[in-house]
Amino acid sequence: MGSQKSRAGGGERGGGVEQTAPRAPDGRKCCGCRFPLLVALLQLLLGVAVAAVAFLMTTISPSLLARETPHWAGIILCVVSVVGFVLYGITYLPDENTSVQFVVKVLYFLLCSVGLVISILVIAFQGHHYSLIVGFTCWDMGQDCVCTLQPQDPVGRLFTYAGVTDCTAITSTLMLYYLLQMVxxxxxxFVCLLGAFILWKHRYQVFFAGLQMGSPSTQHWHKV
Structure with a gap:
C-alpha cells in the first residue's frame, strides 16, 4: 500500500512538473526580442528623425519643394510603426485564429513594402538635389539666393531660393541635410525590408524564434 501511494504521489508530482515546465521560460523571455516590437520601434524612431530633419529643412527657404523636404516619408513610417505595435499586441494568439490578426499581418506587410519603396524614392530625390548643390555657384540677390550650374552661360537655368540672405545656408547647411536624409x-x-522579410518568412517558411524547451521527443517552440 505504502509503495503504491508513493508511486501515485510521484506520478502526481511528475504530472505537475510536466504541466508547468513549458511556462517557466516565458517569464524570463525578453519582450524586446519578440517580432515586430524592435522593428516597429526602429521605424518609429527613424520616421520621427526623417520628419524632424525635413521640417528643419523647410525653415531654410519656403521655395523648397515637397520632394526636397520629405516629412511625408517620416509620417508614413510612423503610421507603419503604429501598425507594428498593434501586431505585437495580438501575436500571442497562435496560428492566426482570428481574422483581425490575419488582416493586421497583411496590412503590416503591405505597409512595410510601401515604406521600402518610399524610402528608395526619397534617397533618389535627395541624391539628385545633393548632386545639384555640389555644382552650384550661388550669389545673394536682395532677400533671395540665386544659384546656377553654368555661371558662364547667360541663359543658363537659375535656381532661386526665397528668404535666404546667406547662400551658405544652401551650399552648406542644406547639402548636409540632404546627405543626412539619404542616410x-x-x-x-533596410528596416522595412527586414520587417517584410521576417513576416513573409514566418508565414510561408515556418520561421521560428525563441528557445527550444523539453526533451527531443517533446519539443516546444516560441513562434514570432
Missing part, C-alpha cells in the same frame, strides 16, 4: 532613409529602407 536615414537608407537605414529606414
Amino acid at each position: 536615414l532613409n537608407l537605414v529606414q529602407a
Whole structure:
C-alpha cells in the first residue's frame, strides 16, 4: 500500500512538473526580442528623425519643394510603426485564429513594402538635389539666393531660393541635410525590408524564434 501511494504521489508530482515546465521560460523571455516590437520601434524612431530633419529643412527657404523636404516619408513610417505595435499586441494568439490578426499581418506587410519603396524614392530625390548643390555657384540677390550650374552661360537655368540672405545656408547647411536624409532613409529602407522579410518568412517558411524547451521527443517552440 505504502509503495503504491508513493508511486501515485510521484506520478502526481511528475504530472505537475510536466504541466508547468513549458511556462517557466516565458517569464524570463525578453519582450524586446519578440517580432515586430524592435522593428516597429526602429521605424518609429527613424520616421520621427526623417520628419524632424525635413521640417528643419523647410525653415531654410519656403521655395523648397515637397520632394526636397520629405516629412511625408517620416509620417508614413510612423503610421507603419503604429501598425507594428498593434501586431505585437495580438501575436500571442497562435496560428492566426482570428481574422483581425490575419488582416493586421497583411496590412503590416503591405505597409512595410510601401515604406521600402518610399524610402528608395526619397534617397533618389535627395541624391539628385545633393548632386545639384555640389555644382552650384550661388550669389545673394536682395532677400533671395540665386544659384546656377553654368555661371558662364547667360541663359543658363537659375535656381532661386526665397528668404535666404546667406547662400551658405544652401551650399552648406542644406547639402548636409540632404546627405543626412539619404542616410536615414537608407537605414529606414533596410528596416522595412527586414520587417517584410521576417513576416513573409514566418508565414510561408515556418520561421521560428525563441528557445527550444523539453526533451527531443517533446519539443516546444516560441513562434514570432
